[in-house]
Ligand SMILES: [Fe+2]
């Protein structure tokens with residue numbers, strides 16, 4: 684029995700015009716690369732957490748083939764909401780859990796267990812700019828204040844969702860946590876955030892996140908151990924579409 688994670692499959696079976704291939708050769712046939720790797724690694728009694736950006740579908744009908752593709756992969760699949768998952772309306776997590784009962788589990792405002800661990804998570808949010816940079820050295824000299832203020836609101840909303848799941852897990856008696864975020868836990872100008880503070884407060888052993896694509900973005904946030912928590916980036920292209928093992 685093992686726990687695996689990876690993010691950002693960005694499937695487009697019903698929306699081929701949105702294929703990820705437009706973003707470079709790492710994305711060529713990436714869905715089949717991911718499928719082959721997952722089938723080799725993940726056994727039927729394993730759990731695979733997919734950390735968001737599952738589908739380019741603009742609604743549930745357009746996302747259906749993508750979700751069916753995921754449902755056909757081995758193991759218990761837990762899905763986190765990514766910023767591109769338009770098929771997943773914030774208030775319809777229960778509906779998705781009903782539709783895909785026995786096939787997929789959707790993680791938001793709730794938690795799932797893995798042995799004596801509670802798997803908690805939410806989309807999260809971090810400020811991604813716009814930043815004003817010094818054109819010669821690329822040093823950040825400022826940022827868009829209105830966009831920053833908006834990001835504070837989004838962080839607050841995501842924090843509430845995350846805490847709903849954490850509190851439910853605590854009430855059910857869980858004391859060990861693995862935390863999942865779609866967005867990186869910190870922006871490029873932060874060393875700590877609301878999410879790193881929550882991870883430290885609940886004693887999360889690990890924080891797993893994705894969303895960052897391309898070499899120049901892979902190191903936007905924390906990697907490895909920080910204040911006692913282990914942080915791992917699991918964007919599909921960062922992992923060359925091979926999930927990481929989170930727990931045995
Ligand atoms: Fe993504």
Ligand SMILES: [Fe+2]
Pocket residue numbers: 736765766767865894895
């Ligand atoms: Fe994303």
